[in-house]
Amino acid sequence: LKRSHLKVRFCTNDSQKSRGELVGLLRRLGFDISEEEVTSPAPATCQILKERGLRPHLLIHEGVRSEFEEIDTSNPNCVVIADAGEGFSYQNMNKAFQVLMELENPVLISLGKGRYYKETSGLMLDVGAYMKALEYACGIKAEVVGKPSPEFFKTALQAIGVEAHQAIMIGDDIVDDVGGAQRCGMRALQVRTGKFRPTDEHHPEVKADGYVDNLAEAVALLLQHADK
Amino acid sequence: LKRSHLKVRFCTNDSQKSRGELVGLLRRLGFDISEEEVTSPAPATCQILKERGLRPHLLIHEGVRSEFEEIDTSNPNCVVIADAGEGFSYQNMNKAFQVLMELENPVLISLGKGRYYKETSGLMLDVGAYMKALEYACGIKAEVVGKPSPEFFKTALQAIGVEAHQAIMIGDDIVDDVGGAQRCGMRALQVRTGKFRPTDEHHPEVKADGYVDNLAEAVALLLQHADK
Numbered sequence: 001l002k003r004s005h006l007k008v009r010f011c012t013n014d015s016q017k018s019r020g021e022l023v024g025l026l027r028r029l030g031f032d033i034s035e036e037e038v039t040s041p042a043p044a045t046c047q048i049l050k051e052r053g054l055r056p057h058l059l060i061h062e063g064v065r066s067e068f069e070e071i072d073t074s075n076p077n078c079v080v081i082a083d084a085g086e087g088f089s090y091q092n093m094n095k096a097f098q099v100l101m102e103l104e105n106p107v108l109i110s111l112g113k114g115r116y117y118k119e120t121s122g123l124m125l126d127v128g129a130y131m132k133a134l135e136y137a138c139g140i141k142a143e144v145v146g147k148p149s150p151e152f153f154k155t156a157l158q159a160i161g162v163e164a165h166q167a168i169m170i171g172d173d174i175v176d177d178v179g180g181a182q183r184c185g186m187r188a189l190q191v192r193t194g195k196f197r198p199t200d201e202h203h204p205e206v207k208a209d210g211y212v213d214n215l216a217e218a219v220a221l222l223l224q225h226a227d228k
Numbered sequence: 229l230k231r232s233h234l235k236v237r238f239c240t241n242d243s244q245k246s247r248g249e250l251v252g253l254l255r256r257l258g259f260d261i262s263e264e265e266v267t268s269p270a271p272a273t274c275q276i277l278k279e280r281g282l283r284p285h286l287l288i289h290e291g292v293r294s295e296f297e298e299i300d301t302s303n304p305n306c307v308v309i310a311d312a313g314e315g316f317s318y319q320n321m322n323k324a325f326q327v328l329m330e331l332e333n334p335v336l337i338s339l340g341k342g343r344y345y346k347e348t349s350g351l352m353l354d355v356g357a358y359m360k361a362l363e364y365a366c367g368i369k370a371e372v373v374g375k376p377s378p379e380f381f382k383t384a385l386q387a388i389g390v391e392a393h394q395a396i397m398i399g400d401d402i403v404d405d406v407g408g409a410q411r412c413g414m415r416a417l418q419v420r421t422g423k424f425r426p427t428d429e430h431h432p433e434v435k436a437d438g439y440v441d442n443l444a445e446a447v448a449l450l451l452q453h454a455d456k
Contacts, residue, residue, distance in 0.1 A: 085318060086319070087318070090314045090315070094353050097344070098351055123329055125361070129361035132361055132364040133353070133358060137343045137344050137353055137354070137356070
């Protein structure tokens, strides 16, 4: 893939890890990739915070804190939540809630809105559940940064200078990956790995432009078409 | 009040304390009251669990655990959440979530659905926020036991053998107390204490049948009418 003229961008909703950690993980899995090739919610959020002069109270995992190093968190005027894992204690949630309730115009930014994810130890509650808890308690609506938000996909496209209609998204989540990319004007392949479930191929609302058994098959398919 | 022929029932949404604790608290405040005069979500939930053969996984505060002493919690086929306070750790929430996801027909019972309450230390997240988190993560709808549910008010009326149209509810929450009681066919007074806010008197959806400055005024009013 790297030897072809195809441009590649890695888009993740992972909000527990910094780009450095993610790249380290992918390199160990054999991917030749650098931090500059990754679009992830944390740096996208930092961009938004800077543009709008927002100073966040952070309810995040320690692993991703380095991404927010340059952000002013004094006298917060918004709350940013990410997949904090064990960090979602009652005390931390209540603190985030209290910060929001003290604001005249409470702004809650959520890095993704996933319901849960799978670990070897079992299913794990994701940030979306805690986003809903704060939305309900405060009577507000969160701004979500990450897939399936169109802004997030556009950021990724801009980074490689490609138009939506020229791009193909490959992902395992039928709604957030495939549906999100399609709403953005991209074509989308679903891989039959990871989150994929057989029922996805008959999803009531989203239909992928194609299905592949794994990432290698998707890459082979792309290279085949690129050669023509 | 006790000397009149009026029948009295205390209805609370408190799900952190057992009836014993509640009565102790009220007695210290000068109320002549016994456990038998209290309608609270925990015993109402136990009734439902028994009727439907449900064995709960309990995510509750230690203070209310004694109310569930006689309930079979082995091999759970539902989840019961109450205001667990610090008990709402990530680990405990995730366990409740996993139990629900393993059930074919996940049943989630929530003792109240309050957004937050006020303590001297500040605003505190209530069980409703965590109910919403589990609803979203599991894609289900919880059954709420407590005000404003009509079943809850009816349980209280049955306990004293009074018809809704004969009863008057006195409470401080315009939606859950006043609105709930009125939907049940009762008349309702709002006290201008506790949760009361001046804007409640112009609430877009709920209008109390009367307002009183405090509980003493409400009692005086009732006795005055009862004497006639």
